[in-house]
Amino acid sequence: MRAELSRKMGVFGNFAISFSVICILAGGMSLFGFGLSHGGPVVMLGSWVVIGFMTLLVGMSLADVVSAYPTSGGPYFMADKLGGPRWGWTTGWLNLLGLLGAIAGIDYGAAAFIGAFAQLQWGIEPADGTTMAVFGCILLVHGLLNISGVRLVTVLNSISVWWQLLGVAVIVGALALAPARHQSAQFVFTHFHNDTGFANPLYVCLIGALLAGYTFCGYDASSHVAEETTKAQTSAPRGIVHAITVSWIAGFVLLAGMLFAIQDYDATQNSATGVPPAQIFLDVLGTGGARALLLIVIVAMLFCGNAEVAAASRMIYAFSRSRALPRWQLWRRVSSRTRTPVPAVWLAVVLPFLLALPALWSPAAYGAITAINAVGMIPAYGIPVYLALRKGDHYTPGPWSLGRWRRPLGGIAVTYVAIITVIFCLPQSAPITADSFNYAGLTLAIALVLAWLTWITRGRRDYRLTAHNSTADQAGLEEVV
Secondary structure, eight states: OOOOOOOOBOHHHHHHHHHHHHOHHHHHHHTHHHHHHEEHHHHHHHHHHHHHHHHHHHHHHHHHHHHHSOSTTTHHHHHHHHHOHHHHHHHHHHHHHHHHHHHHHHHHHHHHHHHHHHHHHHOOOOOHHHHHHHHHHHHHHHHHHHTTOHHHHHHHHHHHHHHHHHHHHHHHHHHHHSSSOOOOHHHHHHOOEEOSSOOOHHHHHHHHTHHHHHHSOOTTHHHHTGGGBTTHHHHHHHHHHHHHHHHHHHHHHHHHHHHHTOSOHHHHHTOTTSOHHHHHHHHHHHHHHHHHHHHHHHHHHHHHHHHHHHHHHHHHHHHHHTTOSTTHHHHTOEETTTOSOHHHHHHHHHHHHHHHGGGGTOTTHHHHHHHHHHHHHHHHHHHHHHHHHHHGGGOOOOSSOOGGGHHHHHHHHHHHHHHHHHHHTSOOSSSOOTTTOOOHHHHHHHHHHHHHHHIIIIIHHHOOOOOTTSHHHHTTOOEEO
């Protein structure tokens, strides 16, 4: 019996999942302290403008290809159709690892913010073991929500959009209107601060741009739910482009509002809460106000993690449908009741928990998790765009197309992806030790070796690109309740 995902997501719902995954209240807040140390306000805002614009070009170029191939597989399916099985296999593993790293990074970050809230509310000192336990509970809740059906996920993502936009307005408005000292425009737009250990200001600007670079990830979520979206050939591309654009504008307002409200730069960096934004809230609004604003950020992070699980589970489902994962027969199953890939959802919950376990023993582990997200996601976006350009006149675009702008914008996008991927791998602080080492390059190398090894051992034998409406997909597909 054929099992197909439920096509109940509309245009706004498709936009909402990518906007929820980008989640400026998650990336911008989690990495705010990183930005303060790696260039300070001028780099934080300047890089947000530049990286946001370049991400928009990548998103538009990717959207062009999504319109031609709107399936749950997303980038790996496009890469296979445009470049062949080995391109698809490699892109799929990069994208999957990036998605799993994103879930681990976002939900673990949410657990850390919950720890900061608990300290303010009840005086509980955050501990690694407690953070890990909260992280596990968050993942469990996200698993339960995602197996309930795409309609619930769509509703939650739609709420997430308004929660984030209103949350930014409330945070910036509260900080601006509070009777406290505010920084000058000169400080916010020109102040440079360097705690990296590197003397070259240009180098510091490059690595400081990673606050924006890490935040602008995950907009491929619109493609992963394409098979559950009405009029996917136009809805999914629009979802990508609109999610990036709205995040770009709202994120700039959020960062600027936070920077204007800094009372003590050093105290903010070294906050006892472990979360620099919490210190700004405390200094400006007191304990009660800080708790309220932290709750806004925490809920936004929880929405983000839930959307990430939805996107990753569809990727697992599609990749298994193509027989790419061990025990693919299990992960491709779809519930006959909710028409949701239930086993894939639980795998998308368990694997991020295992990825984050080393954080119990090493402070560098969280940075490594973030690296998995970035170096997996970004190259996976650039590969289909590059392959579409390589196809030249043999590439057939979908109804949402850049037209004559496809080649120049695509060329810029691919170049940017290559550059930002190298920047992701650069050392971020000196001296370089086991705790300060940037594991992004090592993570990327391991991911590529893993893709190569699995290809030669089983991929070239078992892998078979399968779309949701193909004959192969209908043969022998089991359903679970």
